Amino acid sequence: MFGFVTANSAELSQEQKRRYNAVYCGICRRIRQQHTNSARLTLSYDMAFLALLLMSLYEPEEQSGDRACSLHPIKPRPWVDNEYVRYAADMNVALSYYKCVDDWQDDHKQTARIMANHLEKQIPNLRAQYPRQCRAIEDCIARLSALENAGCTNPDEPANCFGQLMGELLVYREDLWASYLRQAGMALGRFIYLADAVVDYDQDKRKKRYNPLPGEDARQWEEYLVLAMGRCTEYYEKLPLVQDKALLDNILYSGVWINFGKKKRQEDKDD
Secondary structure, eight states, rough: OOOOSSOOGGGOOOHHHHHHHHHHHHHHHHHHHHSSSSGGOOOOOOHHHHHHHHHHHOOOOOEEHHHHHHHHOSSSSEEEHHHHHHHHHHHHHHHHHHHHHHHHHOOOOHHHHHHHHHHHGHHHHHHHHHHHHHHHHHHHHHHHHHHTTTTTTOOOHHHHHHHHHHHHHHOOOSSSHHHHHHHHHHHHHHHHHHHHHHHHHOOOOOOOOOOOOOOOGGGGGGGHHHHHHHHHHHHHSSSSSOTTTTHHHIIIIIIIHHHHHHHHHHHHHHH
């Protein structure tokens, strides 16, 4: 379901690309240090957006460097580290665990079972450290499963469910900016869920799998994506962002649409 909230790399400057990759590598580095080496396999660039957003809002002190690693042993790569990079690393592991559990329960994917078993030992500490976020993830996964099993035909219900999850993830602390972050996350989550449903629509219908979108043509739902992203950016623009604002703009105003188009074309090609 993730993979939409990433940058349009073709429109990034070299400096922006370095910064973006440094945040991604910082999260990867922190997953290894805070959790396990193999947990890095679950990382996606969506988590770089989460870290960049919170970094831009709160402007923490950063540590940085260049270093090769086991995944990139030849050329040293830049990394940055701060409390929001560490938060993104933790949220990546929590999301990955619950997603793997759900995939195993629903589809009996062996790879999901193996990864869930591997990540499970990390979850008690994450629950203790982030009770609100972990509860939101657990509740969302359970509700989505129930809606799917019930064959829910109202796409607003599962979309809102996933929106509430994203809203809680974007809120690092309950402060002056929490309501804006929660509303932006709600709309972003709705966009992600509906975009995924549009992309998978034809394949789901062909394979008789659950898809929340009614009708015979998923293209009619693409206007809802515009509305969801418009609401996301409405609240995003209320935040006092300066640092990395251009990079974040690239992701929300261009990257999400580029990635949606790519996924849709690939799905149409596979069909």
